[in-house]
Amino acid sequence: MLPIPGREAKRFSDGITWFPLVGGILGWLVVGIACLLQLLAPDWPALPALGALIAGVALTRGFHLDGVADCADGFWGGFTAERRLEIMKDSHIGAFGVLALVLLLIGKYAAYQEIMANQNVLLIPLAFSASRMSIVLLAYRFRYPRQTGTAAAIVNEAKSAHFIGALILSLLLIIYSPVTGLIILATAALVALGIGYFSRNRIGGVTGDVLGASCELTELIALLIIACR
Numbered sequence: 001m002l003p004i005p006g007r008e009a010k011r012f013s014d015g016i017t018w019f020p021l022v023g024g025i026l027g028w029l030v031v032g033i034a035c036l037l038q039l040l041a042p043d044w045p046a047l048p049a050l051g052a053l054i055a056g057v058a059l060t061r062g063f064h065l066d067g068v069a070d071c072a073d074g075f076w077g078g079f080t081a082e083r084r085l086e087i088m089k090d091s092h093i094g095a096f097g098v099l100a101l102v103l104l105l106i107g108k109y110a111a112y113q114e115i116m117a118n119q120n121v122l123l124i125p126l127a128f129s130a131s132r133m134s135i136v137l138l139a140y141r142f143r144y145p146r147q148t149g150t151a152a153a154i155v156n157e158a159k160s161a162h163f164i165g166a167l168i169l170s171l172l173l174i175i176y177s178p179v180t181g182l183i184i185l186a187t188a189a190l191v192a193l194g195i196g197y198f199s200r201n202r203i204g205g206v207t208g209d210v211l212g213a214s215c216e217l218t219e220l221i222a223l224l225i226i227a228c229r
Contacts, residue, residue, distance in 0.1 A: 016136050016154060017165035023132030024173045027125030030055045034112070034121055049112035052124070053105065067212020068104055069097030074203070081203045085145065088209050107220050114227035123180060123229070127222030129173045130184045134192035134218040135211045136166040142196045142206040151208030184225055188218040 034052040041047045057065065073096045074088035087094075115121055139158035144151065174181025192214045199210045 014162070016139060016158060017162050017169065019132040019136055020129045020166050020170040020173060023128040023130075024125045026056070026059055027128030029059055030128070031121055031124050034116065034124075038116065038121075045113065045116060048116050049109055052112045052116075053109050056108070056128075064212035064215045065101060065104075067209040067214075068100050068216050069093050070209040071199075071213040072096040072100035074209070075199075081145070084203050085207070088203075088207065104216060104220060108223060111220070111223035111227040115223065118227070118229060120226050120229050123177055123226045124223070126174055126177065126181050126184050127219050127226060129170055130181075130188040130222050131215045131219035133166055133170045133185065134188050134214045136163055137189060137192050138196045138206050138211055138214055141193070142200060143204075145203050145205035145207060149207060151206075151211055154208075154211070155206060180226070180229065184222045187225060188222055191218050191221055 030052050033055040034048040037048040037051040038045075070088040070090075070093075073090075073094040074084040076096045077087050077094055078084035115124065136158070139151075139155045140160070140163040142155065144155040146152065170185060171181075174185065195210065195214045195217065196206055199206050203210075
């Protein structure tokens with residue numbers, strides 16, 4: 001999380017319009033770190049890929065990774081919606097959560113390696129921006145399954161104005177590579193909606209963990225799309 005001075009929003013949900021921009025900024029910071037490491041160690045291609053992976057985790061303090069682990073444990077560790085929500089709220093991580101995190105990080109590392117090798121590093125911010133747009137889409141489209149919770153204010157108060165504003169911002173952020181950007185945005189939207197409907201079937205809506213998991217999974221898929229260019 002990046003603390004920024006200024007007037008507080010009247011509602012926490014008002015800030016979600018800017019999520020794609022925040023993602024884009026994070027992406028450019030990751031690009032800068034990866035490029036610096038590539039300059040320092042041009043004969044060691046694994047270093048900038050590892051640096052990009054670590055930078056992405058460090059800059060966000062692994063904020064959304066917790067959602068991946070919690071969703072994996074809850075969705076596949078419980079047999080009722082109530083039990084799944086209970087597991088997801090538990091601070092401990094289970095076998096499904098560990099496996100999901102390992103596979104996710106391996107996938108990102110492999111994608112970063114290929115991106116660096118293909119010299120498509122400047123497209124990385126597209127993945128970070130689209131993944132944050134997926135959060136806005138889910139918050140706008142689905143409901144919160146609990147009475148209260150960390151993300152309740154975002155999900156319950158997300159309006160069409162927030163979604164449209166975030167979408168316009170996302171389209172502006174892909175202007176330097178519109179074709180790839182549109183492919184990534186469309187794919188991220190489809191993946192996010194799939195996650196949302198699956199979550200609604202399992203727990204009756206989307207929680208903060210689901211928003212975080214969607215962010216991480218759409219980011220991974222977007223990076224893989226860039227890696228395939």
